[in-house]
Amino acid sequence: MKPASPALLRNYVDGEFVGSAATFDNINPVDGSLIAQVCEADRATVEAAVAAARLALQGPWGAMSVQQRAAMLHKVADGIAARFDEFVAAEVADTGRPLEQARTLDIARGIANFRTFADLAACANTDAFEMATADGAGALNYTVRKPLGVVGIISPWNLPLLLLTWKVAPALACGNAVVAKPSEESPATATLLAEVMRDAGVPRGVFNLVHGFGADSAGQFLTESKGIDALTFTGESRTGSTIMKAVADGVKEVSFELGGKNAAVVFADADFDAAVAGVMRSSFTNSGQVCLCSERVYVERPIFERFVAAIKAKVDALKIGYPDEGGVDMGPLISHGHRDKVLGYFRLAEQEGATVVAGGGVPHFGDARDNGAYVQPTVWTGLPDSARCVTEEIFGPVCHIAPFDAEDEVVARVNASDYGLACALWTTNLSRAHRVARRIHVGLVWVNTWYLRDLRTAFGGVKLSGLGREGGRYSLDFYSDVANICIKL
Numbered sequence: 001m002k003p004a005s006p007a008l009l010r011n012y013v014d015g016e017f018v019g020s021a022a023t024f025d026n027i028n029p030v031d032g033s034l035i036a037q038v039c040e041a042d043r044a045t046v047e048a049a050v051a052a053a054r055l056a057l058q059g060p061w062g063a064m065s066v067q068q069r070a071a072m073l074h075k076v077a078d079g080i081a082a083r084f085d086e087f088v089a090a091e092v093a094d095t096g097r098p099l100e101q102a103r104t105l106d107i108a109r110g111i112a113n114f115r116t117f118a119d120l121a122a123c124a125n126t127d128a129f130e131m132a133t134a135d136g137a138g139a140l141n142y143t144v145r146k147p148l149g150v151v152g153i154i155s156p157w158n159l160p161l162l163l164l165t166w167k168v169a170p171a172l173a174c175g176n177a178v179v180a181k182p183s184e185e186s187p188a189t190a191t192l193l194a195e196v197m198r199d200a201g202v203p204r205g206v207f208n209l210v211h212g213f214g215a216d217s218a219g220q221f222l223t224e225s226k227g228i229d230a231l232t233f234t235g236e237s238r239t240g241s242t243i244m245k246a247v248a249d250g251v252k253e254v255s256f257e258l259g260g261k262n263a264a265v266v267f268a269d270a271d272f273d274a275a276v277a278g279v280m281r282s283s284f285t286n287s288g289q290v291c292l293c294s295e296r297v298y299v300e301r302p303i304f305e306r307f308v309a310a311i312k313a314k315v316d317a318l319k320i321g322y323p324d325e326g327g328v329d330m331g332p333l334i335s336h337g338h339r340d341k342v343l344g345y346f347r348l349a350e351q352e353g354a355t356v357v358a359g360g361g362v363p364h365f366g367d368a369r370d371n372g373a374y375v376q377p378t379v380w381t382g383l384p385d386s387a388r389c390v391t392e393e394i395f396g397p398v399c400h401i402a403p404f405d406a407e408d409e410v411v412a413r414v415n416a417s418d419y420g421l422a423c424a425l426w427t428t429n430l431s432r433a434h435r436v437a438r439r440i441h442v443g444l445v446w447v448n449t450w451y452l453r454d455l456r457t458a459f460g461g462v463k464l465s466g467l468g469r470e471g472g473r474y475s476l477d478f479y480s481d482v483a484n485i486c487i488k489l
């Protein structure tokens with residue numbers, strides 16, 4: 001599949017595509033081929049983007065009503081939809097993911113994010129309180145949401161368009177102007193988005209795009225810019241910590257969606273086939289490169305052996321291949337560098353004493369894919385909860401399955417993590433579902449499903465998994481200055 005992305009991916013500043021002195025390679029992880037060169041924004045370019053965003057707030061964008069902004073965001077959604085296949089091809093070229101996933105998840109959610117937050121913002125209510133006063137005349141309090149101003153957005157490579165627009169859409173819906181820095185691993189759909197913004201008539205400076213890396217590059221320059229009013233970041237927990245320090249002096253508003261080491265818990269009373277299918281999705285979707293994936297699986301002892309055997313059979317049957325191959329289940333990891341990290345955990349697991357139930361290595365294709373970043377989907381058993389492979393985020397197609405005997409035991413084991421993002425519970429006992437879901441110390445619990453998303457709900461993690469919540473009104477509140485006005489009657 002030939003990518004749609006242009007030969008040169010440029011930054012988008014103040015309504016213009018601009019080059020840069022330095023460029024870096026954009027590599028296809030399926031076969032290691034060069035897709036395009038990417039212009040790396042220097043500090044001056046980042047500051048120019050921040051200044052353009054500030055200026056845009058004084059222009060037509062700042063004068064628009066929320067209804068007018070919502071209409072503009074629907075035009076952006078229309079623009080993505082009109083170029084749907086280009087976005088799919090660009091996302092697939094950058095990431096190697098199955099074509100079907102790019103179509104049904106990544107690009108579809110890019111469109112949905114703009115439409116959802118356009119409508120939520122246009123229909124959002126705020127609070128009002130009448131209060132009695134000593135003089136009997138009373139007072140009226142009401143809340144207003146005002147734009148934060150200039151919002152810095154830094155996004156990861158695992159769901160490139162989905163996660164970039166998960167931030168851009170509400171930020172713009174709330175009247176801000178943004179400077180977005182996508183991952184260096186997945187620059188293509190962000191660049192197409194800039195074209196769509198321009199063509200939809202989004203005023204210059206409202207949406208700015210700077211390409212580059214993190215430290216000593218565009219990411220760091222953006223976090224250090226004194227011209228941003230807030231920073232929203234999705235990525236690794238340790239990167240979040242670095243960014244938090246960078247914005248601390250300016251006391252900037254931050255929203256962090258970070259790493260996870262999520263658990264799936266399968267009780268003996270679960271619908272067995274549904275739980276097997278569900279854990280296959282939650283451990284191997286997107287080659288395990290989803291922050292919500294289950295790298296830890298706990299199965300109640302009476303069904304443990306049967307469950308492990310069922311998962312092994314499904315994993316051995318997974319079709320690994322080219323993105324546009326019919327029935328392909330899994331593509332490569334995002335890069336050779338990330339593959340080396342995951343293979344390092346494959347080796348560590350064996351040193352820590354794991355039983356390798358399935359996978360544990362690199363598939364051999366005998367074609368160009370052998371130059372790609374593929375690994376085998378992998379299943380382990382036999383490790384203690386203290387093993388690094390059971391405590392550290394690997395971010396690959398791998399899970400460790402362990403037996404448990406009691407509800408209190410498994411709740412304690414699931415919660416004994418530095419992370420707290422998501423959990424998937426499998427049980428047909430309704431009382432247990434509600435009881436255990438509330439006891440798990442995470443931001444997101446799915447019961448008898450996984451990654452079923454209502455964009456109006458709170459999304460985020462606790463502990464090392466994040467700071468703040470986005471989604472629905474939580475996004476409207478984060479991307480706004482919420483002020484209370486009290487009128488003495």
Ligand SMILES: NC(=O)c1ccc[n+]([C@@H]2O[C@H](COP(=O)([O-])OP(=O)(O)OC[C@H]3O[C@@H](n4cnc5c(N)ncnc54)[C@H](O)[C@@H]3O)[C@@H](O)[C@H]2O)c1
Nearest residue numbers: 156157182183213214215219220235236239257258259291
């Ligand atoms: N909680 C969530 O919703 C969520 C969603 C997706 C991914 N993630 C997490 O993201 C990670 C995978 O993504 P990744 O490898 O791109 O993460 P990463 O932290 O390496 O990079 C994320 C982004 O931050 C930038 N960056 C890196 N160092 C920086 C710095 N010092 N200053 C400013 N910017 C910097 C990168 O260029 C990239 O754009 C995993 O840990 C995954 O769990 C979390």
Ligand SMILES: O=C/C=C/C=C(\O)C(=O)O
Nearest residue numbers: 158166289290291292453
């Ligand atoms: O890799 C993490 C996935 C995050 C997904 C979302 O933020 C979402 O579905 O809105």
